[in-house]
Amino acid sequence: MASKLVIIIVFILxxxxxxxxxxxxxRRSVGKVVPDKEKVYEYCEYGSDxxxxxxxxxxxxxxxxxxxxxxxxxxxxxxxxxxxGGSRACAIMLxxxxxxxxxxxxxxxxxxxxxxxxxTKYRKMWNIxxxxxxxxxxxxxxxxxASFALFTAIVSQFYYVCYSRARDxxxxxxx
Numbered sequence: 001m002a003s004k005l006v007i008i009i010v011f012i013l014x015x016x017x018x019x020x021x022x023x024x025x026x027r028r029s030v031g032k033v034v035p036d037k038e039k040v041y042e043y044c045e046y047g048s049d050x051x052x053x054x055x056x057x058x059x060x061x062x063x064x065x066x067x068x069x070x071x072x073x074x075x076x077x078x079x080x081x082x083x084x085g086g087s088r089a090c091a092i093m094l095x096x097x098x099x100x101x102x103x104x105x106x107x108x109x110x111x112x113x114x115x116x117x118x119x120t121k122y123r124k125m126w127n128i129x130x131x132x133x134x135x136x137x138x139x140x141x142x143x144x145x146a147s148f149a150l151f152t153a154i155v156s157q158f159y160y161v162c163y164s165r166a167r168d169x170x171x172x173x174x175x
Contacts, residue, residue: 003164006072007157010065014153017061021109021146024054028142029116055113055142059106062149066102069156073163087166094159101152108145115141 028051031044082088 003072006068007160010068010156010160011153013061013065013068014149014156017058017065018146018149018153020054020058020061021142021149024051024058024109024112024116025140025142025146027051027054028112028139049117051142052113052117055109055116055145058145058149059109059113062102062105062109062152066098066152066156069098069160073160082163082166085166087162091159091162091166094155094162098152098155098159101148101155105145105148105152108141108148112141112145 029046029049031046033042034045035042082091
């Protein structure tokens with residue numbers, strides 16, 4: 001039987017991670033070009049930088065939930081053998097899918113947080129033909145991280161239940 005405590009803790013952590021990633025998408029930095037008072041040079045002015053913190057928080061919470069699931073299931077490879085059958089095959093497939101979704105979500109959240117934190121200060125201070133832009137993160141990167149975090153949450157829950165079922169069947173064979 002799967003531990004209800006593990007399932008509840010992981011569900012709450014994943015839900016908070018998805019919420020933070022969505023909040024980060026809503027609050028991502030937006031840059032605009034602003035001239036100085038003397039109109040000698042231009043600089044980039046950015047909005048709130050809270051999206052970086054939200055994205056980093058989502059990254060850490062998703063990582064924590066994945067660690068909890070892997071420790072509870074002994075990362076599928078350590079521990080006692082599992083009963084061959086449908087539950088084990090399903091657990092193997094869900095284990096692989098869970099890791100793929102997790103890695104994609106973590107890459108999106110980390111890259112978006114780093115890119116959101118980068119700001120160009122002065123845009124046109126000297127007479128150059130091609131000044132740097134006030135580039136910001138593209139719309140949807142945090143949202144992609146939130147989507148894959150949600151997929152990871154769903155698949156990891158199913159993985160843990162299938163793993164627990166296969167482990168319990170090995171302890172108590174049906175014959």
